[in-house]
Amino acid sequence: GAVVSQHPSRVICKSGTSVKIECRSLDFQATTMFWYRQFPKQSLMLMATSNEGSKATYEQGVEKDKFLINHASLTLSTLTVTSAHPEDSSFYICSATGRDTQYFGPGTRLTVL
Amino acid sequence: QKEVEQDPGPLSVPEGAIVSLNCTYSNSAFQYFMWYRQYSRKGPELLMYTYSSGNKEDGRFTAQVDKSSKYISLFIRDSQPSDSATYLCAMSVTPAAGNKLTFGGGTRVLVKP
Numbered sequence: 001g002a003v004v005s006q007h008p009s010r011v012i013c014k015s016g017t018s019v020k021i022e023c024r025s026l027d028f029q030a031t032t033m034f035w036y037r038q039f040p041k042q043s044l045m046l047m048a049t050s051n052e053g054s055k056a057t058y059e060q061g062v063e064k065d066k067f068l069i070n071h072a073s074l075t076l077s078t079l080t081v082t083s084a085h086p087e088d089s090s091f092y093i094c095s096a097t098g099r100d101t102q103y104f105g106p107g108t109r110l111t112v113l
Numbered sequence: 114q115k116e117v118e119q120d121p122g123p124l125s126v127p128e129g130a131i132v133s134l135n136c137t138y139s140n141s142a143f144q145y146f147m148w149y150r151q152y153s154r155k156g157p158e159l160l161m162y163t164y165s166s167g168n169k170e171d172g173r174f175t176a177q178v179d180k181s182s183k184y185i186s187l188f189i190r191d192s193q194p195s196d197s198a199t200y201l202c203a204m205s206v207t208p209a210a211g212n213k214l215t216f217g218g219g220t221r222v223l224v225k226p
């Protein structure tokens with residue numbers, strides 16, 4: 001089946017630092033990857049769409065200078081949370097386009113102290 | 114009004130019972146429908162993907178789509194405690210691969226031994 005990994009699974013950082021999260025499609029190539037954010041007991045909120053070799057498309061209200069997305073290859077997209085603050089603490093999930101639909105990574109829990 | 118409505122639950126059933134989940138939607142342009150299962154602190158796992166009205170069966174899972182009523186359902190037969198999770202419906206206007214998904218809020222299911 002289609003496998004998507006994320007690294008790290010959990011990260012704790014100090015306020016003001018930057019954190020990079022990797023999303024990889026392990027057994028297929030994904031021209032499009034998506035980044036979501038999920039708060040406790042809430043559904044997924046789409047942050048941005050990442051296309052290989054081009055700039056990401058951000059959803060309304062998402063700061064593109066704060067959430068930097070790079071999709072350098074067909075199997076890797078990265079999300080960098082710059083100058084993180086406690087309100088950025090959340091569960092970040094990526095998905096990658098497979099043969100027919102989207103497959104999700106296991107998520108990364110970010111805690112900003 | 115949200116584009117996709119889903120009862121948050123929790124839905125509690127005894128082991129072996131049928132679990133019945135549903136979502137309603139307002140955008141008649143949605144043509145592709147998915148059900149995902151999400152365990153606590155994990156990424157969503159694709160269960161079913163359909164794009165036509167009617168039923169689709171896969172093991173203990175049956176997905177139903179009624180486009181005329183803008184209503185989709187997921188049935189889980191012979192439920193097990195391991196089915197305890199949050200179930201998310203998702204839908205898209207164009208094929209889900211590479212395109213934006215709109216999620217319901219998720220229904221939390223508890224299967225009691």
